[in-house]
Amino acid sequence: MNTVHFVLPADVDDPAAPSGGNVYDRRLAEGLRAAGWTVHELHEVNRLAALPVGSVVLLDGLLACNAPEIVVPQAERLRLAVLVHLPLAEETGLSAAAAAELDAREREVLHAVAAVVATGPAASGRLAVRHGLSLVHVVPPGVDPQPRAPGTDGVSSLLCVASVTPRKAQDVLVEALARVAELPWHCRLAGPLTRAPEYVGRVRELIARHGLAERIDVLGPRTGLALDALYAQADLVILPSHAETYGMVVTEALARGIPVLATEPVAETVGVYGIVVPPGDVGALAGALRHWFEDPVSREWLRAQAPELPGWGRTVHDMADVLTGIAG
Numbered sequence: 001m002n003t004v005h006f007v008l009p010a011d012v013d014d015p016a017a018p019s020g021g022n023v024y025d026r027r028l029a030e031g032l033r034a035a036g037w038t039v040h041e042l043h044e045v046n047r048l049a050a051l052p053v054g055s056v057v058l059l060d061g062l063l064a065c066n067a068p069e070i071v072v073p074q075a076e077r078l079r080l081a082v083l084v085h086l087p088l089a090e091e092t093g094l095s096a097a098a099a100a101e102l103d104a105r106e107r108e109v110l111h112a113v114a115a116v117v118a119t120g121p122a123a124s125g126r127l128a129v130r131h132g133l134s135l136v137h138v139v140p141p142g143v144d145p146q147p148r149a150p151g152t153d154g155v156s157s158l159l160c161v162a163s164v165t166p167r168k169a170q171d172v173l174v175e176a177l178a179r180v181a182e183l184p185w186h187c188r189l190a191g192p193l194t195r196a197p198e199y200v201g202r203v204r205e206l207i208a209r210h211g212l213a214e215r216i217d218v219l220g221p222r223t224g225l226a227l228d229a230l231y232a233q234a235d236l237v238i239l240p241s242h243a244e245t246y247g248m249v250v251t252e253a254l255a256r257g258i259p260v261l262a263t264e265p266v267a268e269t270v271g272v273y274g275i276v277v278p279p280g281d282v283g284a285l286a287g288a289l290r291h292w293f294e295d296p297v298s299r300e301w302l303r304a305q306a307p308e309l310p311g312w313g314r315t316v317h318d319m320a321d322v323l324t325g326i327a328g
Contacts, residue, residue: 003038004323005051007059010043017192018223019163020248021085024119024141024315025060031316048074056327058319061085064113065106072112079326081115083139084127090243092167107131114326117319122268123245139319141248142312149256151235154303155293158187159234159258161227161249162241164218165196169240169263169280170203176240176285178210183293186215187238190222190230234258236292241265242279250274251309259302261288273305 008025011017029039045067048057054077061084064071071080088102110116110131117137118124124136151157158177162168170189177187193200200218207216222230231237237253239262247266254260260274267276275292277284292299 001036001038002320002324002327003040003056004032005040005042005055005057006032007042007045007047007057007063009060009062015223016194016221018221018227019192020141020246021060021062023248024085025083027142027312028315028319031312032320035316035320037320045070048078051078053077054079056323057081058083058323059113061106062088065109066102068105068108068112071109075112075114080113081117081322081326082110082113083117083119084110084123084245085119086243086245087127087130090167092165092169092242103130115322117322119246120268137318137322139315139322140310141246141251142315143248143251143255143309144311146231146252146255149232149234149258151258152233153235155235155296155299156183156185157233157235158185158238159190159230159236160187160238160240161190161222161230161252162239163191163195164189164193164200164203166199167242169242171199171206172280172282172285173238173240174203174206174210174212174216175282176289177216178206178212179282179286180289180293181210181212181215183290185289185293186217188217188219188230188234190219190227192221193218231256231258236261239263239266240279240285254305254307255309257303257306259292259299261285261292271307273307274302 012022012025032039045063056079058081061082064082065088088106089099117139118127120140121138124138127136164170237258237260239249244265247269250260250266250269254273260270262270263279275288277288
């Protein structure tokens with residue numbers, strides 16, 4: 001029987017801290033078990049030293065890549081694979097010195113382990129170039145089949161699902177919405193509010209400054225049926241991030257037939273099924289929103305698209321191949 005030790009964040013199942021990375025980790029662990037693997041879950045990288053020689057270990061990059069002093073010494077005795085959801089230095093708001101330090105620590109880890117995994121081809125290429133890696137495996141997340149979202153009037157209900165942090169750029173979205181305030185929109189921001197409290201305060205202040213408190217709802221985290229209900233009411237899903245490696249909210253929207261407006265970091269995920277603008281460009285985002293309202297033909301074309309999206313079974317199969325390969 002195949003066995004893997006999976007080092008994943010302690011908050012992986014916390015409903016107050018939902019994230020695409022946590023969903024990926026949980027669905028992967030469940031899928032490997034369903035496929036016949038024995039999965040031992042760990043939440044601390046310092047547990048590696050206690051594992052038997054030759055153990056196959058999958059580590060979430062957020063935990064592994066900032067701990068080379070723990071991970072690298074174990075790389076010779078264990079079969080290690082690191083899943084990079086987002087390079088550490090791509091988090092928005094870091095000083096140049098902090099980003100360089102995180103980059104160096106991450107590079108040390110990724111060069112030591114047996115396999116590096118990214119969640120999409122573009123992310124794989126960026127990692128390979130960034131750290132001089134000869135091979136980065138690609139294991140994209142899946143998506144479950146979903147009923148088509150009825151929406152509201154087909155245009156005015158806007159939804160952004162993301163942690164309220166500088167990287168997700170809700171401040172850019174608020175500024176863009178302020179530039180199209182004469183249009184009949186209502187926007188909901190759904191996502192954890194505890195990861196960057198000062199930034200959340202800034203977003204709330206921007207909303208108040210532009211007089212949009214009655215039109216932009218800052219909801220906090222939503223999961224399960226509550227999140228499904230938000231998607232069901234959405235006419236357009238917006239992801240204005242400065243940096244992403246995949247953007248699972250994009251496929252969650254597309255699976256429901258909801259058009260997407262997103263930034264270039266997730267252009268690969270959006271494909272031809274949505275609108276893409278440069279990150280951090282308030283004018284471009286406002287222009288795309290105006291176009292969304294003023295061009296019903298484009299809206300109907302986007303809504304009529306039905307992309308074929310892979311399920312989580314492919315994710316599990318592809319990761320199992322990586323783990324089997326390093327076990328050998």
